[in-house]
Amino acid sequence: MNAVEIVQVSAAWAPLGALLLLALATVATGLDGAIAARAAGHPWQQGLRLPWAETARLLRQRRRTTVAADRLLWRTAGAGLLVTALLKIVVVPLGAWTLSDMSVGLVWFNAMDILVWALVWLAGWGPNSAHSLIGGYRFLGQALSYELPLMFALTAPATAAGSLRVGDIVTAQQGLWFIVWMPVAFLVFCAALMGFSVWGPFSTPFGADIAGGVLAETSGIDRWLLLAGRWALLTAGSAFGVTLFLGGGAGPVLPAWLWVLVKTGILLAALVLLRRRLPALRPDRIAAAAWLVVLPLVLLQVLIVSVVVVGRG
Amino acid sequence: MDLSRRLAEAAVRRTCVLVVEVPGWAATRYAAELAIRRRGWRLASSPADADVLLTCGTPGPRLAEAVGLLWEQVPGPRARATVTARSAVDAAMEQAAAALLDTGHQRADAAQRSPDPAMGTRAEHDEDDEDSGGSENQHADEEHASDGSDGDMNDSDMNDGGGDMDMDMEPGGIPLAGGAQDRDGLEMDVLHVPLGPVLPHWPAGLLLHCTLSGDVVTEARPEVLGAAVDAVPDPPMPGASAVDRLDRAARLLYLAGWEARATDALRLRDDLLAGNDDASVAAGVDRLVARIRRSWVLRWSLRGTGPISSGTCEELGLDDRATGDVHDRLVICLTEARSALEGDRLPAPVSPEILAELLPGLEIGAVRLLVASLDLDTGAHLSTGTAAR
Structure with missing residues (x-):
């Protein structure tokens, strides 16, 4: 395996990055729909159409508002999730190419993640509705639980690579993927990834028990933006996970850029399959587990990585 | 075929239905939910999510007004239907789909609506x-x-x-x-x-x-x-049965955020209603119970949620099977479905009045789970909402 030299490409390629992100998110949604359709007794092919049918439905639906809604913040937050996902992939190298090879790429990703805190909460606050607001607060509680473990999980690869530059982290994995000796950090990253995408077991801010929570009052394009934003965040997070832990574009035969897409697809599919097997984690339970069990474990992981790095000199 | 027609046809494949069940019309709701699932449609989680507002049964004046307010909140394109018998469900769905496809009709409907959100009525402030x-x-x-x-x-x-x-x-x-x-x-x-x-x-x-x-x-x-006072459900409301236990288990699982297992429970319910062999349904229930028992994540997530002590049970006149937390009651709900299939009698439903004692101090998610975990008899309390004003 030859080390891939990461080059920064012109910002004119950004729309292509956005298209790839949305295409992967659509595939993941289709897969999710296909599995759900089979479980409901329909042919699975019917479920593949689901992202398109839902998009058509929401494009045709009227937007709505509520009495005394904070429209500006509500709409901004709705569109913000998708924008955040796009900003996240700016630092993810697609094989040899990256949109921005900034020296603090890892911190950039984390900063975008903090943006999600504000956006989901504002989306819950905007419509001036009890169920939405409870959804927004549930997310803040959840974010307090996943954010610190996530930050330490991100620290592990950075420590091993001795750099915050995402390109350096990929290069440092040429011999051995980080997942092999940082499994705990990888698992914590995957859980936090579902957390900031407000998805799967971490979807209680959008839960059925609060009539859709943050989604309760949205319709039409506003609803589409929130739903698509969540899937896009999940996809962007998976792509970043591939970059940090699964060797980025490293792999035989196929070109590096294709490996990134394939690995991202596989990680997404694994998450979609996992979701069917797990109930939602009730928000009041997550905090204790995150702070008492997960945080010490991930700190231990960082310690081990640090000792190995020091030992290697 | 023009673009907007194609868009409409694609959209209608994924129609979302907000189902309103009038107390007594559970059987009609089961039929409606089955029809929705068969078409590949889905249930709406709130009026904002809905394309179709389907009322199962004849509501009394106050429930009818609540449904009217919901209708104002459905964003549109929208369609509305009321069914009072299981046999009418399919025709109502066809009509709703046709109404959603009729772009001219939807435009006219949208034009006569006020752009401002509907002002509802206030919640009471003095208890x-x-x-x-x-x-x-x-x-x-x-x-x-x-x-x-x-x-x-x-x-x-x-x-x-x-x-x-x-x-x-x-x-x-x-x-x-x-x-x-x-x-x-x-x-x-x-x-x-x-x-x-x-x-x-x-x-x-x-x-x-x-x-x-x-x-x-x-x-x-x-x-x-x-x-409504003079309305008679068709068929008359069934008592506690395996069907109703499976329905309640599905609700609990939906609220617990486990859609995959909730769908399993609903399919078992529909199999039973379709007259499938009791033995095959019983085997399905056993599999579902085993899967639920095996999930330590569900147990961890629900442990201690909505607890009822044996003392409280006695005080409120609840069957002692209600003792424990929501997870215990979910498993018992399914084992009761199993024993009902073998001909056992199930405990009678309880009055919703007990909620006033049980709910204070609980978080809203726990409230939803606790309410779903109890067999509440809303049918026997028709009198409170039907009195003419």
Whole structure:
């Protein structure tokens, strides 16, 4: 395996990055729909159409508002999730190419993640509705639980690579993927990834028990933006996970850029399959587990990585 | 074929239906849900999510008004239908789909709607006057159309600033939230939010007048909005049965956020209704129970949620099988379905009145799970909501 030299490409390629992100998110949604359709007794092919049918439905639906809604913040937050996902992939190298090879790429990703805190909460606050607001607060509680473990999980690869530059982290994995000796950090990253995408077991801010929570009052394009934003965040997070832990574009035969897409697809599919097997984690339970069990474990992981790095000199 | 027609056809494949069950019409709702699943449609989680508003049964005046308010909140393109018999479900779905496809009709409907959101009625703010006969009429006027999936009328929370603002200020006509001490002694906004009468995975016609401190219910007064006085359900409401246990298990699983297993429970329910062999359904129930028991994540997530002690059970006249937490009751619900298939008699449903005792102090998610975990008899309380005003 030859080390891939990461080059920064012109910002004119950004729309292509956005298209790839949305295409992967659509595939993941289709897969999710296909599995759900089979479980409901329909042919699975019917479920593949689901992202398109839902998009058509929401494009045709009227937007709505509520009495005394904070429209500006509500709409901004709705569109913000998708924008955040796009900003996240700016630092993810697609094989040899990256949109921005900034020296603090890892911190950039984390900063975008903090943006999600504000956006989901504002989306819950905007419509001036009890169920939405409870959804927004549930997310803040959840974010307090996943954010610190996530930050330490991100620290592990950075420590091993001795750099915050995402390109350096990929290069440092040429011999051995980080997942092999940082499994705990990888698992914590995957859980936090579902957390900031407000998805799967971490979807209680959008839960059925609060009539859709943050989604309760949205319709039409506003609803589409929130739903698509969540899937896009999940996809962007998976792509970043591939970059940090699964060797980025490293792999035989196929070109590096294709490996990134394939690995991202596989990680997404694994998450979609996992979701069917797990109930939602009730928000009041997550905090204790995150702070008492997960945080010490991930700190231990960082310690081990640090000792190995020091030992290697 | 033009683009908008194609868009409409694609959209209708994924129609979302908000189903309103009038107490007594459970069998009609089962039929409607089956028809929705067969078409590849899905159930809506709130009026904002819905394309079709389907009422199963003949609602009494107050429930009908609540449904009317919901209709105002459905964004459109929208269609509305009422079915009172299982046999009418399919035709109603066809009509709804046709109405959604009729772009001209939808345009006309949209043109005559006000661009401003519908102003609902306020939740009651005074829990003490419920027994004073004089205020009864006005009282009913205030609360009749409140519905849980739409909290807009009832939560001016967060606007309260430092708590020293003029309490007469009413942004958008909504009074500001009051404050009160929470359990930890810190001040919290206090809201009066009605839960029900129409919420997904919620007992038919149940309306809970809740006082919320943040997301914790501090007070709850249950009430049932019933069917019209002279309406007779078709078929008459079945008693406690395996079908109704499977339906309740599915609700609990939906609320616990486990869609995959909830779908399993619903399919078993529909198999049973379709007259499938009891033995094959029983085997399916066994598999479902085994899967639920094996899930330590579900146990961990639900452990200690909505607990009822054996003392409380006795006090409230509950069957002692209700003792324990929501997870215990989910497993018991399914084992009861299993034993009903073998011909055992099930305990009779209980009055929703007991909720007033059980709910205070619980977070809203726990409230939903607890309500779904009990076999509440909303049918026997028709009288509270049907009295002509």
